[in-house]
Amino acid sequence: MSRIPQFASPVDTAAHGEYRINRAPGDERPLYRFTGRITADGSSGFPAEPGRYHLYAGWFCPWAQRVTIQRELNGLQEVISVSYVDGVRDGRGWAFRETHGPDPVNGFTLLREAYEATEPGFDGHISVPTLWDRKTGRIVSNDFAGIGVDLATEFGGWSNGANLYPEELRPEIEELDAWLGTAVNRGVSAAAGDGPAAVEARAALLAAFTELDARLEKRRYLLGDRLTEADVRLWVTLARYDVSVNATRAVSPGLEEFPHLWAYARDLHRLPAFAATTDFATFTAPGATLPDWDAPQDREALAGVAG
Template sequence: MGLLVDGQWHDKWYDTKASDGKFVRSESQFRNAIKADGSSRFTPDSGRYHLYVSLACPWAHRTLIFRQLKQLTDHISVSVVSPDMLAHGWKFDDKQCQDDLFQSGFLHQIYTKADPHYSGRVTVPILWDKQLNTIVSNESADIIRMFNREFNGLTGNTLDFYPAALQSEIDEVNEQVYHKVNNGVYKAGFATTQEAYLEAFHSLFSQLDAIEERLSQQDYLVGDTLTEADWRLFTTLIRFDAVYVGHFKCNLYRIADKPHLQAYLERLYHMAGVKQTVDMYHIKRHYYFSHTMINPTQVVPQGPALPFL
């Protein structure tokens, strides 16, 4: 995971020395919005947008799920990067993993097409505008909200995963889950001091315990309504037992050991359109092969057995 500095690529990992061994995630820099009401230069037109994703990345996975559930697969095209992210970052390398728009070799070239002097991390997802030839957004939270609402007039799909009456509660749940679970596994896995690791570890499992208790009383994170909060948690849970338990040392217990979390995970996985967004080969290959500072041998484990997959 490198970065661009004034448009030039640098193979440089996160500087945890400056943060007492703690992993600090960079903020997304492209935060434009697609609007159906005409208030933005980005309008919800069929065929106009292209999504760059990694099948391994939980943040990008959110956008693929919303693309499926909101029936946008015929309207928004997709390119998938290779699971192997090494000296040049995310790359394209074969027929299944290629840049269908520009035939780029590396994802950082997409960033410099939008801004030749871009400085920052090169991350997925990216929502690209083919008409204006630029990046709309590289923030998954914003992209799923756009997919949720702004294309309804195009598709006729009125499923709403962020209903007005529940927005404050969804936002509250998202805030806790993001810091302690979604990003929490990375805080544990990328920590470079024992103290930083333990802080993230205990915060993570305290929150998972609270979610297990919540799911013992209701079907979803916000009562009995399926919302974006559930899909934001799902993409971490689906990777947890296969990757985060071992690779990121998040090993107090597995999701499979918690009956309500496991049932919830399986319920979401089996919803129509969701399982086809899950690629366990890409998930395991990326983490174990690419993070050589954690796994220098690059050996990818065969297990664990995940029967519901």
């Protein structure tokens, strides 16, 4: 493309205010309201096709990383393109700056423009991940779970067949998600807060880590000897935990106090899909020490051991 890259001006909260959602009075629609699905047979209106979809992601964002990991695990790098918003924002929402590059598809400088093109006057969440359809010129979805599952299941011959969401394991993956999504993946933010709700969230998180540690003593992955979407969803939280919300160990002991869970996290980090989509600098709090992700572990010995 010969277009000159366009970038947003620097973050300026004095001029643009803080990022806020202002729902119009009486508007009952969900604030994350793009939930389109890609399907292999095209029945959803968004058929799986190479070169058609673009993913707006953010290196800092665990929800976006769940999708970029799926993209890599399924070998879809040439099939679905990706770009990354800047990690800071003002009232204009996420923006494209020199830090992580331009929007190569539409030349937008603000992610808000993608939402505005899809729904004029859009006033809900302007979030990453956002999946864009080049053909219809609109957003398909900003729901990480649906996007991740579609990348894992709908791209047939364009994918490498990794299949991280196998039919027979779906109930167990979603059952785990009901627990880990609440206690861990969403729970970490609440656990880092103050007041009774934070105390409760910390207790739930600690209980989950303790249970996960026991579970992973005999299983290489959450569901046994097979890597699945459940591992992808959990791992991004673990990757960030000790250098962000728990950087001062105010939430819980560090992950090294849960040896099997920590070894499991390091084992996954060795996989190119996990390492290549992780930029620790984008979510490490100032002064936090990065743990040794390359410390030896022998999780391979667990391969084939059913849990």
